Amino acid sequence: EHRKAHKSRMAAVIDIFIFYANLIHVACVCAGHNASRDVVTLVKSILFHRRNPLHFHFITDTVAxxxxxxxxxxxxxxxxxxxFYDADELKSEVSWIPNKHYSGIYGLMKLTLTKALPSDLSKVIVLDTDITFATDIAELWAIFKKFTEKQVIGLVENQSDWYLGNLWKNHKPWPALGRGFNTGVILLYLERLRRIGWEQMWRLTAEKELMSMLSTSLADQDIFNAFIKQNPVLVHQLPCFWNVQLSDHTRSEQCYTEVSDLKVIHWNSPKKLRVKNKHVEFFRNLYLTFLEYDGNLLRRELFGCPSQASSESTKLQNALEELDEDDQCYDFRRERIMVHRVHLYFLQYEYTSTEDDTDITLVAQLSMDRLQMLEAICKHWEGPISLALYMSDAEAQQFLRYAQASEVLKNRKNVGYHIVxxxxxxxxxxxVRNVALHNAKTPYVFLTDIDFLPMYGLYDYLRKSIVHLDMANTKKALVVPAFETLRYRLSFPKSKAELLSMLDMGTLYTFRYHVWTKGHAPTNYAKWRTATTPYKVEWEADFEPYVVVRRDCPEYDQRFVGFGWNKVSHIMELDAQEYDLIVLPNAFMIHMPHAPSFDISKFRSSPGYRYCLTTLKDEFHQDLSRKYGSAALKYLTAQRNI
Structure with a gap:
């Protein structure tokens, strides 16, 4: 037994040794929302081709x-x-350098890598975020072995005429060796760079050249080139196919003969995919392939590579093994523990908190088929919004194009879009709802659904109600009464009086009046018609109003998927935690018509689906009783009386 244990320990040590011996290190500077989106496509292209374990080193701002x-x-x-390494801690290293490049201070950060990265890290591949790999990154890593003893940096020649200084009259670039080198792909021999005093050397070079040049035009690239001009023996020139530059004024087509020769494509033109090149269709298709590639497929184990499982994946594996595959509701239970990839703040997001602590975020979730609701909601609600979008990689790109083309959406920066x-x-x-809820930045949240339009002015009215009802010091859930129209074209009511007359005329109805009155009956619409002050209502079975609560409210119960009981369970937990349900007399929202979701059709047509939903409800009740004791018995009684 002792020998067996010793052998397995030795095997584990050998596995770890093999893992680290094959480990490839990649560094990227990544700041802001757009670069964070770009770097995902780069990472996908690397993961798709790789056979080795990887360690990514990201120099980031807080957002990235x-x-x-x-x-x-x-x-x-x-x-x-x-x-991750904090870019803020490195800014002082380069902030003294005047820089005209659009990347700003982050365009100079690569100069700090010997200081930023761990002191025991000897080699690293450094990449810009606008790079696509067409081959295994291990081939690039292997070039370190071809370095002579003196070489410390590997680069591809610049494929534009920039450093030749002949692009326009009086064009004066920084000094460079011949055509100069492009820094989109760099092999950095960190250990040797530290040994020759890289930090001091690049600083002296920059200081000397800035006396006549006054600022950099191409950020770090100018300083790297000036350094190499003074120390040409230190550079190892990489074949041009390791950085095919698709910028303007390039001669990249002359640097390769066959498209199949290409290894790395660099979209370093401000025009990105609209560049001129005889193979641009091939390049664009390769890029789009990775842009829309299903990232879940990259979770597969590497062949012949001992997996260094994270604690999260080990936990997930253990939870999956505990499930009973013969259980009729296995698929539902598996769904509850599944980990979905999440990309927060997929688009630019800016939010400044208000001084009075009454700010409120509209929180909702949606999928591709509800995209057309976004513009209308933005017109009805001027406050911050947190939206979680359930999409595939390809759909996320469709959404991106839609948002960038919409005048309404591209001018709204206080909407956080989170892709699940x-x-x-x-x-x-x-x-998906929890992702939207957790990423609201305000003290209060309005928990709604994407197919509802809030009344005009609801944002301001709710903020006043928060103060009036002292929500900072009390446990309250403010109910916004819900109505619906069956008409696709609705002249939206401007006031409660107008809404009431539309209700009397049959243009509007109380929400789910025809199919599920219980969901909103406790709101007491008859009382609301004449109410002028907020009034309290009691919880009843199946009540699922749309509410305003403090952001620290309970999260949604993730065992409920698809259709059925997803909001009901949440309201029940609010009630169990003794939140008062208060209906607002001058607030309303209107549900807009749409085709039924796929999940409601499944619920209606599948007895198995309905059976599992009942099973999950029973288990939820039991959990509620364990959590809240005898106070939770009323929910069980209410359920049995239905």
């Missing part, structure tokens, strides 16, 4: 750190490690 740390944690790609990537057979509605 939040986005990428959540993305990689939820992606759970085997044999991939990720480390599709996986599994059910719509994990409560998980």
């Amino acid at each position: 750190n939040q986005i990428l740390s959540t993305l990689f944690q939820s992606w759970m790609v085997p044999s991939v490690q990720v480390s 990537y599709k996986e599994g057979q059910f719509y994990p509605v409560n998980l």
